[in-house]
Amino acid sequence: xxxxxxxxxxxxMAMKHLAEHGERGACSAKDVADAYGIPQEALAxxxxxxxxxxxxxxxHGTNGGYTLARDPGKISAFEVIRAIDGPxxxxxxxxxxxxxDQSNRCSIREPLRRVSHGIEELLRGIxxxxxxxxxxxxxxAELVTIIG
Amino acid sequence: xxxxxxxxxxxxMAMKHLAEHGERGACSAKDVADAYGIPQEALAxxxxxxxxxxxxxxxHGTNGGYTLARDPGKISAFEVIRAIDGPxxxxxxxxxxxxxDQSNRCSIREPLRRVSHGIEELLRGIxxxxxxxxxxxxxxAELVTIIG
DNA sequence: CAATCTCCGACCTTTTCAGTCGGATATATC
DNA sequence: GATATATCCGACTGAAAAGGTCGGAGATTG
Numbered sequence: 001x002x003x004x005x006x007x008x009x010x011x012x013m014a015m016k017h018l019a020e021h022g023e024r025g026a027c028s029a030k031d032v033a034d035a036y037g038i039p040q041e042a043l044a045x046x047x048x049x050x051x052x053x054x055x056x057x058x059x060h061g062t063n064g065g066y067t068l069a070r071d072p073g074k075i076s077a078f079e080v081i082r083a084i085d086g087p088x089x090x091x092x093x094x095x096x097x098x099x100x101d102q103s104n105r106c107s108i109r110e111p112l113r114r115v116s117h118g119i120e121e122l123l124r125g126i127x128x129x130x131x132x133x134x135x136x137x138x139x140x141a142e143l144v145t146i147i148g
Numbered sequence: 149x150x151x152x153x154x155x156x157x158x159x160x161m162a163m164k165h166l167a168e169h170g171e172r173g174a175c176s177a178k179d180v181a182d183a184y185g186i187p188q189e190a191l192a193x194x195x196x197x198x199x200x201x202x203x204x205x206x207x208h209g210t211n212g213g214y215t216l217a218r219d220p221g222k223i224s225a226f227e228v229i230r231a232i233d234g235p236x237x238x239x240x241x242x243x244x245x246x247x248x249d250q251s252n253r254c255s256i257r258e259p260l261r262r263v264s265h266g267i268e269e270l271l272r273g274i275x276x277x278x279x280x281x282x283x284x285x286x287x288x289a290e291l292v293t294i295i296g
Numbered sequence: 297c298a299a300t301c302t303c304c305g306a307c308c309t310t311t312t313c314a315g316t317c318g319g320a321t322a323t324a325t326c
Numbered sequence: 327g328a329t330a331t332a333t334c335c336g337a338c339t340g341a342a343a344a345g346g347t348c349g350g351a352g353a354t355t356g
Binding site for chain 2: 325
């Protein structure tokens with residue numbers, strides 16, 4: 001539960017990859033896909049959405065590919081995730097209009113809205129540049145494993 | 149994306165309901181289901197999981213029902229959600245063992261692990277009691293509507 | 297101009313979620 | 327003690343979303 005989709009994962013990986021290798025020309029979808037073992041077409045579709053969202057620029061033709069539209073320090077993880085998976089809603093009953101099937105009967109929205117807002121802030125606080133540099137130090141670091 | 153399942157929503161609603169009405173006896177699954185327009189059987193299955201997780205006590209027979217196993221101030225939203233939807237993983241590639249299909253190639257885990265930890269802390273910081281009291285004051289309050 | 301390489305949009309398969317139905321077990325009341 | 331009520335448990339069905347695949351459109355280079 002509460003997990004990112006693989007698409008969002010792939011998107012973040014691709015953005016980080018472009019931040020690392022993008023300075024000497026564009027990277028094709030195939031390059032990125034091969035580097036991380038992601039199906040080409042699946043990744044291509046994700047990159048398209050990032051282009052539409054204005055986070056990437058695309059270049060057709062031979063030696064074409066994708067480049068970051070902005071400085072990696074100015075692109076947050078939140079933007080990438082939202083561009084791919086859509087808006088972030090912690091509660092499943094809350095829609096874009098703020099409506100709810102149980103409307104006035106459902107009274108758990110307010111507390112969860114705060115959680116949702118907190119998550120958003122967390123994701124806004126992480127930039128592609130940070131992810132790139134954090135990867136560079138490459139601390140294996142203990143993984144928090146939550147046993148269900 | 150990143151949204152709770154309806155089951156988790158229902159579970160939180162039920163927990164809050166029990167915190168409000170539970171002091172004068174147990175509430176049956178039907179009572180709660182009718183109060184919020186939730187299908188009985190669907191809710192029953194959710195409540196069973198909460199019983200198994202030790203968050204609720206169940207009483208068979210006539211006038212039976214469910215009661216909170218602990219003080220509502222000592223039950224966090226995180227416990228409820230995890231009992232229903234399972235462990236919380238921000239990245240889809242990270243498993244319980246900390247493994248990953250892309251393993252060493254995927255280097256976005258560390259930053260996202262921090263996010264995951266942050267979300268967990270947020271959810272741990274909200275108790276059923278707080279949700280009950282926040283609902284009592286009943287501020288309509290502006291809803292954050294994120295346009296995708 | 298033509299061949300090659302790339303992006304682009306629509307389609308299909310698989311998995312997960314949400315809800316349903318049947319029967320079994322335990323308790324309180326009559 | 328019989329009956330009505332309520333939880334409990336398994337498996338099943340339908341719907342939605344995720345994940346992945348295919349062929350076509352556009353651009354660049356030789």
